[in-house]
Amino acid sequence: MNETEFAVLVEKTRETLQRVAEQFAPAVFASSLAAEDMVLTDMILRDKLDIGIFTLETGRLHAETLGVLDRIKDTYGYEVALYRPQPEAVDGYVRQNGLNAFYDSVELRKECCRIRKVEPLNRALQGQRAWVTGQRRAQSATRAELHVQEHDEAHGMEKFNPLADWSEEDVWHYIRSKGVPYNPLHDRGYPSIGCEPCTRAIQPGEDVRAGRWWWEQPESKECGLHVVDGKLVRIKSAATV
Structure with a gap:
């Protein structure tokens, strides 16, 4: 992709975010603090869009991931909202199954994700009309049919x-050209990058999400944020853009 094509891609993305802020308020951006999410964070905060970030x-989480929160505050003067799991739910899971029971089965891993991620996400989305994610089609087989806009039933x-529509190269070109923290x-x-015990570095040639829940089969590698009733749901497209 040349610079002209990249500029068009960036402008198209900025226009999508502007449309979210103008037509779907109140809206929020669910950031994992990863590279893709830092691209969207930069666009939202540079353009002063009315989209909350959590x-x-x-x-x-890794200490390095938590450190990104400070880098966002230092760079943009913005404090990302934090949503944490219910302490009693975490305590109950650990008491019944053990701290690292997610290694034992997909079911126990998904239950841990439900407690630590899905339930807090549901709270974060209460009262909103739309939410934004940093997902890309090229990230994994489970995201191959991803659309820019979907209806989340x-x-x-x-x-x-x-x-x-972005490639990994597009993400890093934006980060480096704009000096975005990551x-x-x-x-x-x-x-x-996810939770520390569930994430490892990948080897050359591996899928970009190979380091997430590496002990599982590729088709099960979603945390539940984009899953309903334990199954990956491809949300019906609401637009062809």
Whole structure:
């Protein structure tokens, strides 16, 4: 992609975010603090868009990931909202199954994700008309049919994936050309970053999400944020853009 094509891609993404802010308020951006999410954070805050930004502080994140929160505050003067799991739910899971029971089965892993991520997400989305994610089609097989705009029936609102068309190269070209802060784990072989015990660096040639829940089969590798009733749901497209 040449610079002209890249500029068009960036402008198209900015227009999507502007449309979310203008036509779907109140709206929020669910940031994992990864590279893709820093691109959207930069666009939202540079353009002063009325889109709130939050992250799910699961209690098991890398120190480097939490450090991104300070870098956002230092760079943009913005404090990302934090949503944490219910302490009693975490305590009950650990008491019944053990701290790292997610290694034992897909069911126990998904239950941990439900407690630490899905339930807090549901709270974060209450009262919103739309939410934004940093998902890209090229990230994994489970996201191959991703659309820029989808109707999220589970939450009763519109869902936007403004970077659906972006490649990993596009993401890093934006970050480096704009001087956007990012998680230093990306420089250590972590293209996709989740909770510390569930994320490893990848090897050359591996899928970008190979380091997430690496002990599972590829088709199960979603945390539940984009899953309904335990199954991956491809939300019906509401637009062809």
